[in-house]
Amino acid sequence: MLCIDRKSAEPQYVFWRGDCASLPLEDDSVDLVFASPPYEGQRLYAELEFDIEGDAWVEWATVRFMECLRVCRGLVAWVIEGFTSDFVYSATPFLLMNSLRLNGAKLRKPSVYYRHGIPGTGGPDWLRNDWEPIICATKNGRLPWADNKAMGGKPKYHSPRTATNRGKDGERKSVVYNDPDITNPGNVISGLVGKGHLGWEDAHENEAPFPQWLAEFHVRTFCPPGGVVLDCFSGSGTTVAAAVRSGRHGIGVDIRQSQIDLATTRMMGLTVSERKAGQRTLC
16 A cells, blocks of 8 residues: 555655556545546557547546545546547547546536647637646545635725625525635636746656646645645656645656656656766666
């Protein structure tokens, strides 16, 4: 079993090479899972030659998401996207949601990873893709811990105002609304992306990195201080780095030894070239 000493004053981390379809973790042993699995067959991931699409991908992903739910007492959140081919969107993130629902997962409304897509993309008749869904679920409904204002800010307005909405019967009702001192940041999560904004200069050595601020948002919002965060597709170690930086413990799982080495290099505070030059333990 992978072990983290929750009582340690210093954040701990560990990486394990294996398939997250079967995790060496006890039930309810982590507080948050934040990860990004392979997007169908859009990357081969070198020696894996990953080429699973459609219903087969949904089945593959369901097994691994449900295993994450087994080991997690809190939120499991996966950043996922499908793909468009011949003017048809695969919709696999949403097909996965339905599969998870049928398997007993308690879905939350997806949040959105917002970033500017590549200018000029979208094909001849459609729009540039500026967002990806983050599929979120628990096994028990309400989260045991959350600080939904951790990444909030001051409200635009800060004075009593009338908010008009409707009841179930359609009748308007007026209430006086007082803005809080710190607002809930909402479920559209945005920031700078691309090389230079990933949190580590060698994160691009992984085929599909996401920015560290995206992981940090979820860590600070959905994992208690001193808690344990799991990334079951850890790649360059972004989620683990965000966890440790935020005073949480981190567990990274990846099926490729190359990615375990890459993430370990990151956590050592080195670049790939520095580690190669100094320790010569990387190919």
